[in-house]
Amino acid sequence: MFDSKIGCTFVTSMKTDPNIEDFAASNNPVVRQFSDYLDAHGMRKTTERYAILSHILNISGHFTIEELQQIINADGFRVSRSTVYNTVELLMDAKMLRRHVFEGMQAQYERISLPHTHLICTSCGKVKEVRDPSFAASMNARRFNAFNIDHYSLYVYGTCSTCARKLKRTKNDNGNKRKK
Amino acid sequence: MFDSKIGCTFVTSMKTDPNIEDFAASNNPVVRQFSDYLDAHGMRKTTERYAILSHILNISGHFTIEELQQIINADGFRVSRSTVYNTVELLMDAKMLRRHVFEGMQAQYERISLPHTHLICTSCGKVKEVRDPSFAASMNARRFNAFNIDHYSLYVYGTCSTCARKLKRTKNDNGNKRKK
DNA sequence: TTTGATGCAAAGTTTTTGCATGGTT
DNA sequence: AACCATGCAAAAACTTTGCATCAAA
Numbered sequence: 001m002f003d004s005k006i007g008c009t010f011v012t013s014m015k016t017d018p019n020i021e022d023f024a025a026s027n028n029p030v031v032r033q034f035s036d037y038l039d040a041h042g043m044r045k046t047t048e049r050y051a052i053l054s055h056i057l058n059i060s061g062h063f064t065i066e067e068l069q070q071i072i073n074a075d076g077f078r079v080s081r082s083t084v085y086n087t088v089e090l091l092m093d094a095k096m097l098r099r100h101v102f103e104g105m106q107a108q109y110e111r112i113s114l115p116h117t118h119l120i121c122t123s124c125g126k127v128k129e130v131r132d133p134s135f136a137a138s139m140n141a142r143r144f145n146a147f148n149i150d151h152y153s154l155y156v157y158g159t160c161s162t163c164a165r166k167l168k169r170t171k172n173d174n175g176n177k178r179k180k
Numbered sequence: 181m182f183d184s185k186i187g188c189t190f191v192t193s194m195k196t197d198p199n200i201e202d203f204a205a206s207n208n209p210v211v212r213q214f215s216d217y218l219d220a221h222g223m224r225k226t227t228e229r230y231a232i233l234s235h236i237l238n239i240s241g242h243f244t245i246e247e248l249q250q251i252i253n254a255d256g257f258r259v260s261r262s263t264v265y266n267t268v269e270l271l272m273d274a275k276m277l278r279r280h281v282f283e284g285m286q287a288q289y290e291r292i293s294l295p296h297t298h299l300i301c302t303s304c305g306k307v308k309e310v311r312d313p314s315f316a317a318s319m320n321a322r323r324f325n326a327f328n329i330d331h332y333s334l335y336v337y338g339t340c341s342t343c344a345r346k347l348k349r350t351k352n353d354n355g356n357k358r359k360k
Numbered sequence: 361t362t363t364g365a366t367g368c369a370a371a372g373t374t375t376t377t378g379c380a381t382g383g384t385t
Numbered sequence: 386a387a388c389c390a391t392g393c394a395a396a397a398a399c400t401t402t403g404c405a406t407c408a409a410a
Contacts, residue, residue, distance in 0.1 A: 080367040101281035146341035155333045161326035260392045
């Protein structure tokens, strides 16, 4: 859709890239975690994989596969869609990335960090993360019969203040707001 | 995939079906809620729509679009995939049905009833609903800044006891269990 | 050198759409 | 009788796959 960018940006050929190699060799704990995972599974440490990880680290919040590739391309790197999918799956296996599918939206990914609640605006689709220590504490204490908890996600759907204001102004609509 | 069933079952032509008409005329509060919704939006009360609703009511727990259509077909009715999607969307708009997409699985639907927590086994994919009154109570009391809550979903991922047992037996595997 | 990863394009899934037909109001 | 819903098939979105090429170990 926005492929035009590719044409006007110098596209680095990748294979060996000093910036990425520095990144891969850095002491960044996230990099180390990924390297350890690759080692542990006998997988190769390719420039593409580190380039993708490096760009993910620059994203705050959620992103789609599409957006991730855009960001990488916009930065002058070339990675194929399949490699993006492949690496994202690797990062999920390595428990560094989580996929979320919120109601009616396409899959979004985010780095695994401290547990947090997702507030999803059903009007504009924006997702906000909220730390919620008391909820986290109660979940840590929570046990379920015959079920071993690995992780959890709390999705709270509703209306953000921006959309609430907009909706108030448009109150005299018919209530019919089907997706398309 | 399992279309073979269609061939060996008598497939009712629908358009007018006494069973479905009785169902549509019944005092079932769910039926009434749907009828009210259709009325309020100037939409037609078709036999297909009630047939789909009626079969959804017979399902306990979650179902996919595919499964729903299978169930309807197996019962001798004919509805197209698009009508299933259409009606399911209607039921979601009417706040009678909710779509869930659990990690790595295809979309599943369930009737909206009392709030409950979903326990999803990441090994076999089974989903169990668990009532959790204390959590529900705390959510009812919960407020977020600049955000109006409509509803929420708590997904808890982990391992069910059946799979935990199986995994224990297969402990001497290599830990590599990629999806395919 | 061996083996695994990438990129491309093609195939697969799931979901949506456009239009003629036919049922509901 | 008017018009909305259905069903079909075709298109669209998103994801996965197969294979030749190229790079990491």
